[in-house]
Amino acid sequence: MKHKLYIFLSIVFVILIFKLGSWGLTFSSEARYAEIAKEMFVKGDFINPVLLGIKHLHKPPVTYYLTALGYQLFGINEFGARFFMQVALVLQLLFVFKITLLLYKKEKIAFAATLIYFSFPIVIIAVRNVTTDAYLTTFILGSIYFWLQYREQSKPYFLYLFYLFLGLIFETKGPVGFIVPLTFIITHKIVHKSKIEISIHQILGFLLFLVVSLSWYLAVIYKNEGLLDYFLNTQIVERISKNKFNREKPIWYYLVLIPLVGLPWVFYLILYFKKNFKIIITKKSTDFILLVTFSVLFIILSLSTSKLILYILPLYFILAIFSAKYLSTSSKKGIQNLSILFLILIGLICTSLVIISIIKSDGIEINLSISLILFTTSVIISLLIYKKISPKNYLKPTYLAVIFIGTIIISSNHIFTENELKINSVKPIVNFIKETHKQEHEILVYNYLLPSLSFYLGNNITTINHGKYTTQREVQFETNELWKKHLINYFDPIDRARLLNFTSKDSIFLIKRKKDILPDTLLTLKNNLKHQKDFGKFEVFY
Structure with missing residues (x-):
């Protein structure tokens, strides 16, 4: 199964970087991150992020550093700005596979979870323009994986990698990023009644975490008087308790949003819990650990005043795992029905592209030749998968889900390129x-x-x-x-x-x-x- 994983990751990477720099920066977040990284790169000041000549100290610098590295490799352009976002997603997929395999010891379920995770629209949204959330999620998944791997093999370098990734979390988005890994680890230790380990490697690992997580903060606070109070009050307390950045949403916002950007897999999550909820609560197994991790972050984000769609991205690896587990127990009829659903979705998206390219609905420009090529390619590949793979194989709908999201990615690249004003590019x-x-x-x-x-x-x-x-x-x-x-x-x-x-x-x-x-x-x-x-x-x- 692992060779299939690496083939899949290679194909995904090619799809992700195809025409990646062909459309302009979108405002406001992507343009802001790209410009700050540019000013940092050009001026060589990697301590003080600057936006249009004024210090912009809202967030720690990892996103700016990775974007600047993209400029170093590919030039100051859209491709350079977005490149490492795609690398981040490939790493997320790898971590989802590894985490699921460590938790459930079944490669096929792990592979299914990886394919499902890739097919979530929110996962793709997060990497098509420059934001912190894709990097944050990568480091969160990495920290969980390395902690589990250390617990499995007791090799010190996994422990150091765990602490390194914790430090990168802090340097990407501050303490809020710790919610998922710490909830997971604490719940895991309680469930498995593990003792707190203190060793020379734990001490050195924690020191590594402090160096990585605090180095920029200490440097920038030293150079900017009053910045510590700004970080604590404005960027943490007021962001959570007040509508500081015009991001206030009702408490039920994520309750509605999570299903919308998790279709159709969210139904399998509901069915899984309907079937297994009592067992999960009473046995307090691995499923229980994931459920607690999901619930804690969901509750905290819902109670917070500041809400954006990508804040919930770290929850979706758990949704993918539960969906894969339920799918693995589905009947032949259930697998067939889901496969047919994805065939219909692929047909709808391809047909819609052709129709829009002909009638130019709402002034949207889509090249007819490209639409026809996408239609033909996607439909043929989908029908081959549907015909060749056994209806008993629960990977069948996950492959079709990948074709569906891959079609969306490729078609959106062309749509963005030809309709830059409509996607908020100047x-x-x-x-x-x-x-x-x-x-x-x-x-x-x-x-x-x-x-x-x-x-x-x-x-x-x-x-x-x-x-x-x-x-x-x-x-x-x-x-x-x-x-x-x-x-x-x-x-x-x-x-x-x-x-x-x-x-x-x-x-x-x-x-x-x-x-x-x-x-x-x-x-x-x-x-x-x-x-x-x-x-x-x-x-x-x-």
């Missing part, structure tokens, strides 16, 4: 600016943060803050006032007067969202700009 605006004015120009962005403009154009963008929360930058850690040159506070009379100076300049681009209404001062500036062009959600005056 690359068409950038290309227009470059083609229209070859000489130096000033770019003003009204009441919105667009770091991707700076990423592509290579010069500073002047942001006009008129109340939008993303334009209200945190400048308390700046040691000089150079940042004021490219950030205008419209509520400050002195800053507002600076806007009038732009009317005397020849090459100016004023960019705003269509739904925003310009104030009087900017109307004066806009009226001096004779041309206008629409770009989806944005208008450009020049």
Whole structure:
């Protein structure tokens, strides 16, 4: 089974990097991470993350470091920014297989869990643009795997790798990342009545964890007075208890979201618990450990004020394992029904692509030839799998699930490339600016943060803050006032007067969202700009 795993991982990696850099950075998160990593890479300052000339100390730096490494290998471009996200997913798949195998000792169930995990839409969403969550989940899975492997074989290097990955968790997203591995380990020890081990390797491993996890924090806190209080209060306490970053959602948000991004496997999870819940609770076996781990993170995330879809990504390896376990006990009819469901889904997605490419629904551009090739290839491969693999083999629907998600990945790459404005990329605006004015120009962005403009154009963008929360930058850690040159506070009379100076300049681009209404001062500036062009959600005056 392991040779099948490595063939699968190789195919997945090829699919993931296919046309990976063909569409522009999307805002806001991807553009922000990509631009911070770029400024870090160009300036060589790996202590202070900077966004558009202002320190951006919201998160620890591992995501920026890996993105910068991508720039070192492939250049400052979209492929370089996204490359290590794909590597992270391949490692996640490997860890899911290894963890499941260690827990249940059955390679076929482990392989099924790996295929199911890959087929979850949320897993793919997490790696198609730059975020911290895919890296965090990789380190979480790695820490659990190395801890289990150390418990299995007692080889010290697995223990050191466990502590290393714990440190990387902390350097990726802070203490919140510890919830899953620590809950898993504590529950595991309670269930198996394991004693707390103290040895020279445990002590050295813990020291390794401290060095990895605290090195950047200590360096950046030393260089920025008041940063420790900012980390503790603003980034931890207020993020959880207040709507600090406009991410407030109702307490039931994840209860609805988890099934939506886990279809159709979530039904198998429900069926598994319906069939085995009493046994899981009374016997307190491996299933119980996973259930407690899932429940603890789910409850904490639900109670937290700040909620985003990718926060629940670390839960899905547990859903994959439970789904694989239930599938392994399914009847021939159940396996056939699920296989037919995936055949229908593949047919629907392929047919929809062809229809949309013909009628160009909602202005979406899809190349008809590509749609027909995808349709033909996906349908033929799916039918071959359906015909050749025995209906008793529970891997059959998991293979079809992989074809389904693979079709979505490849087709979305083409859709993103041909419809950049619709996926919130400003690359068409950038290309227009470059083609229209070859000489130096000033770019003003009204009441919105667009770091991707700076990423592509290579010069500073002047942001006009008129109340939008993303334009209200945190400048308390700046040691000089150079940042004021490219950030205008419209509520400050002195800053507002600076806007009038732009009317005397020849090459100016004023960019705003269509739904925003310009104030009087900017109307004066806009009226001096004779041309206008629409770009989806944005208008450009020049």
